[in-house]
Amino acid sequence: VGEDLLEGPRLYRDTGKMLAYSEPNWQAAAGSGLIDLYVKNSPSGVLVDGEHEFVNMSSYSYLGLNRHPKVVQGAIDALEQEKITGLGITPTRMQPALMREVQEQFSRLFRAQCFIAISCSVATAGLLPLVSSGALIDGKPRVTVFDKRAHFCMDLVKPICADEAPVFTSPHNDMNFLEDMCKKYSRVAYIADGAYSMGGVADLDALMELQDRYGLFLWFDDSHGISVMGEEGEGFVKSTLPELNPLTLITGSLEKGFGCSGGIVMLGREDKHSLINTFAGPMCWSQSMSVANLGSLRACIDIHDSPELGRLQERLKRNISYFDQRIPTSLRGSTLPVRALVVGETSLAVELSNSLLYEGFYSAPVYYPVTSRGREGLRIMIRADHHRNDLDRFCDLLEKYVLPHV
Numbered sequence: 001v002g003e004d005l006l007e008g009p010r011l012y013r014d015t016g017k018m019l020a021y022s023e024p025n026w027q028a029a030a031g032s033g034l035i036d037l038y039v040k041n042s043p044s045g046v047l048v049d050g051e052h053e054f055v056n057m058s059s060y061s062y063l064g065l066n067r068h069p070k071v072v073q074g075a076i077d078a079l080e081q082e083k084i085t086g087l088g089i090t091p092t093r094m095q096p097a098l099m100r101e102v103q104e105q106f107s108r109l110f111r112a113q114c115f116i117a118i119s120c121s122v123a124t125a126g127l128l129p130l131v132s133s134g135a136l137i138d139g140k141p142r143v144t145v146f147d148k149r150a151h152f153c154m155d156l157v158k159p160i161c162a163d164e165a166p167v168f169t170s171p172h173n174d175m176n177f178l179e180d181m182c183k184k185y186s187r188v189a190y191i192a193d194g195a196y197s198m199g200g201v202a203d204l205d206a207l208m209e210l211q212d213r214y215g216l217f218l219w220f221d222d223s224h225g226i227s228v229m230g231e232e233g234e235g236f237v238k239s240t241l242p243e244l245n246p247l248t249l250i251t252g253s254l255e256k257g258f259g260c261s262g263g264i265v266m267l268g269r270e271d272k273h274s275l276i277n278t279f280a281g282p283m284c285w286s287q288s289m290s291v292a293n294l295g296s297l298r299a300c301i302d303i304h305d306s307p308e309l310g311r312l313q314e315r316l317k318r319n320i321s322y323f324d325q326r327i328p329t330s331l332r333g334s335t336l337p338v339r340a341l342v343v344g345e346t347s348l349a350v351e352l353s354n355s356l357l358y359e360g361f362y363s364a365p366v367y368y369p370v371t372s373r374g375r376e377g378l379r380i381m382i383r384a385d386h387h388r389n390d391l392d393r394f395c396d397l398l399e400k401y402v403l404p405h406v
């Protein structure tokens with residue numbers, strides 16, 4: 001068989017090209033000790049890597065809930081209650097009763113039909129093909145339009161969706177492109193982030209208008225909005241849409257603001273339990289949510305249901321606004337905690353990140369494939385549990401090392 005016959009059409013992914021463009025970037029970061037770190041946590045939240053100690057300025061546990069004593073204790077309590085790590089049987093057949101309890105608590109808290117999965121990526125791999133095929137909606141396939149900047153966990157599923165329905169990629173937040181698609185095809189689904197991992201948000205007003213006019217299905221990954229926004233931490237999208245209709249679905253990772261592990265799916269009222277329990281691919285295979293994590297989720301839901309959430313959100317806002325006063329970025333003023341300092345070159349981003357690490361702060365260098373080429377820099381994530389004196393010193397260091405290159 002000829003070599004050319006061994007190649008696929010590569011319509012939706014090209015691993016060789018991705019490796020060629022990104023491998024030198026990862027190697028540069030590895031050479032400076034900026035990836036592949038194994039650290040220990042200390043009670044103050046400072047991380048320890050051998051002889052180095054540093055504050056993590058690139059953690060997406062925005063409210064610091066990953067080290068909240070009640071959330072840690074929640075895992076211990078659940079394990080002590082259940083005396084088992086998990087049931088060792090496919091979740092389709094059997095799950096810990098605690099899973100149903102937690103799912104029901106989420107549904108009440110976020111005022112939507114909520115399902116949880118072991119990660120947002122697993123929920124996405126399970127459900128996105130059911131959107132393109134129509135199985136989750138009305139049984140009819142839908143042209144599926146991915147925003148160019150939709151997170152990798154959605155991009156990864158493109159070839160599978162393309163086996164069910166035509167797939168297109170739209171320029172970022174391009175509502176004219178999307179409207180043209182809606183005019184051309186009778187059933188369209190749009191796949192995007194709600195709050196983007198490099199900052200910025202979806203144009204919710206315009207999207208809801210397109211939904212009204214053309215019956216557009218909307219899929220939002222709101223991983224970076226959950227816990228940070230909304231009175232109950234329901235996120236950027238859900239706090240804007242009081243009731244989810246049958247044409248809107250939200251996913252999110254619980255590893256970010258929520259400070260636990262797992263992923264969440266929010267749907268409207270129509271009962272989708274039996275479809276999801278049997279046809280959502282990797283949501284139905286061997287892994288159930290671990291008992292320990294269910295315990296943490298339960299404790300964390302209690303925090304979201306109490307005035308403490310508002311206090312943590314407030315503390316986060318104060319830290320963000322302090323950072324914004326000191327360091328100008330294009331995202332200044334955004335309530336979301338991600339800030340990018342663009343220096344435009346991988347080697348410079350790596351060098352600056354290295355200098356900051358040497359001074360006691362980890363701020364991740366970002367480059368292709370995380371950013372487009374030419375947008376390399378540092379990604380900074382502000383948290384509620386950053387101490388003001390650490391933030392202050394970090395801003396001094398950014399002024400000294402980074403701002404001259406931005």
Ligand SMILES: Cc1ncc(COP(=O)(O)O)c(C=O)c1O
Pocket residue numbers: 118119120121122151153193196197221222223224252253254255262263
């Ligand atoms: C927007 C977005 N969605 C999904 C994910 C992945 O979430 P998970 O690790 O729960 O699959 C991430 C983080 O990598 C993300 O930034």
